[in-house]
Amino acid sequence: QVQLQESGPGLVKPSQTLSLTCTVSGGSISSGSYYWSWIRQPAGKGLEWIGRIYTSGSTNYNPSLKSRVTISVDTSKNQFSLKLSSVTAADTAVYYCAREGYSGYDSYYFDYWGQGTLVTVSS
């Protein structure tokens, strides 16, 4: 059973960089044809896809965040990470990491999720 766990600071100051890590257990991050993704959800609002990375290092990002987002993978640690720069209060949200499979027809799906971690942007 694959499990994902987010970790990182729960409080980030405005204009700084938000950094989160997702640790994958129960399977190798390199095995299978899966992508590793980040999603966020502001309190009381809907889900927003941030981006994904393949173990080759290939990435896709949400165009609305692309200039500020970097997703990387460390296969030796079975982890992948999110960096979001120049944060503002609007970036306050629960951040989820997830495994994303590919169905074909440029269609992807999340089958395993972390429990989520709340990141607050405040001075």
Place this chain on the structure above:
Amino acid sequence: SYELTQPPSVSVSPGQTARITCSGDALPKKYAYWYQQKSGQAPVLVIYEDSKRPSGIPERFSGSSSGTMATLTISGAQVEDEADYYCYSTDSSGNHRGVFGGGTKLTVL
């Protein structure tokens, strides 16, 4: 930018059929997926590739897609099905962007 449109809320009595729709211009070419999110929990996949049900999801959950609209149907909704439901797909711009619908709050009472 590409959007998936869902009704904000749907309400049914226990045992009735709930239908939640998701409209998007790219749905004729892309699969739709449905996620259930209960309060304080991570989302759970309930329908994938328009109409397939993952292992462990009750048979009362079904999905369909026609043209620019995908539909999640819960036949004989139970009180425990009360949750937020999100559709998810990919836009057609070629940048492989994932897109969630705005979510639908299902009330069963």
